[in-house]
Amino acid sequence: MSKGLFITIEGGEGAGKSSLIGLLANTLQHKGRSVVVTREPGGIPIAEKIRGVILDTAHTTMDARTEALLYAAARRQHLVEKVLPALQDGHIVLCDRFVDSSLAYQGYARGLGMDEVWKINEFAIAGVMPDLTIYMDVSPEVGLSRIAQNEVREVNRLDLERHSFHERVREGYMLLLDQFPERIARVDAEQSPENVLNEVIDVISRRFAGL
Numbered sequence: 001m002s003k004g005l006f007i008t009i010e011g012g013e014g015a016g017k018s019s020l021i022g023l024l025a026n027t028l029q030h031k032g033r034s035v036v037v038t039r040e041p042g043g044i045p046i047a048e049k050i051r052g053v054i055l056d057t058a059h060t061t062m063d064a065r066t067e068a069l070l071y072a073a074a075r076r077q078h079l080v081e082k083v084l085p086a087l088q089d090g091h092i093v094l095c096d097r098f099v100d101s102s103l104a105y106q107g108y109a110r111g112l113g114m115d116e117v118w119k120i121n122e123f124a125i126a127g128v129m130p131d132l133t134i135y136m137d138v139s140p141e142v143g144l145s146r147i148a149q150n151e152v153r154e155v156n157r158l159d160l161e162r163h164s165f166h167e168r169v170r171e172g173y174m175l176l177l178d179q180f181p182e183r184i185a186r187v188d189a190e191q192s193p194e195n196v197l198n199e200v201i202d203v204i205s206r207r208f209a210g211l
Contacts (some may be wrong), residue, residue, distance in 0.1 A: 004087040005208065006128075008098040011136035012169050013159055014143025014150075015189045016196065020136065021094050023197045028092060033211070036086040039096035041074035044081045050074040055156035062157075068106040068117050075099065076124040084128065098130060100176055100184070105158070108172030109165050129183070132207055134200055135173055136189035140166035 009017045018039075025035045041051040053059065054070050075098070086093050099121045107117035140163055147159055177184050185203045187196055204211060 004089065004091045004093060005132075005211070006083065006087055006093050006095070006130045007204070008095045008100070008130040008133045009136065010097060010100045010104075010133055010173065010184075011189060012138055012140060012143050012166055012173070014146040015136040015138045016146070016193065017096050017136055019193055020134075020196055020200065021096055023193060024200060025094055027197065027201060034091045036082070036091045036093045038078070038082055038093065040078060040098055040101065041071055043078045043083075043095075046081075047074040047078040050077075055158065057157050057160060059157060060160070064106060064110040064112055067110070068102060068112060068120055071102050071106065072120045072124040075102075075121065079125060079128060095130075098133070099125060100133060100135075100173070103176060104169050104172030108175065109168035114172070114175070131183075132204065133180075133184045134203065135177055135184050135186050136196070137170070137173070137186050138189040140170065142190050 009021055011017050021037055025037050028035050040047070041054055042048045050070055050073060054062075054067060054074075083093055083095065099118075102117050102121055103114045106112050107114035144159070144163070144166065147153060177186055185207075187199050187203070189196060191199070
């Protein structure tokens with residue numbers, strides 16, 4: 001089969017990535033497309049175990065470099081075990097987070113340096129990058145408020161960070177948006193879920209004619 005399409009969804013905490021991915025997957029499937037939905041860290045048993053270590057609220061003493069290395073390790077296993085086979089089989093892969101998250105969170109917000117974190121992940125991904133990245137832009141105030149009101153969403157270690165940390169995450173994403181405008185498309189995530197979906201569908205239609 002022909003090569004599939006790798007679309008990643010990025011954004012700060014409470015951006016609504018999971019909701020968008022569910023709506024987008026349904027829309028594409030109704031159009032007859034084969035879709036694989038997955039997430040980082042996670043998506044496969046090994047990476048899900050690493051996710052548990054990273055996001056455990058008891059692990060507040062985790063070193064920033066340890067965190068970055070764990071994300072990269074989970075990313076590598078997820079990529080070779082799930083993403084690449086799905087792409088080779090011609091599926092559209094919708095992934096909740098990928099390498100941009102590490103650049104924004106660990107590289108910029110944690111202060112490790114985007115170049116340094118990129119080097120770690122360059123080894124992990126071995127040249128594999130998304131065909132399109134949707135950045136769901138939401139202010140920390142709105143995003144964290146959504147989390148507080150969502151009783152079913154898991155509360156993870158990153159949710160416990162100071163407001164200034166989430167501001168830096170957003171700044172990091174904006175830097176990536178400026179650096180990779182041909183790959184990353186910004187969507188206002190403070191709109192209604194329906195409007196967000198419509199905007200994303202419009203972006204995909206423009207980027208991939210005939211999809």
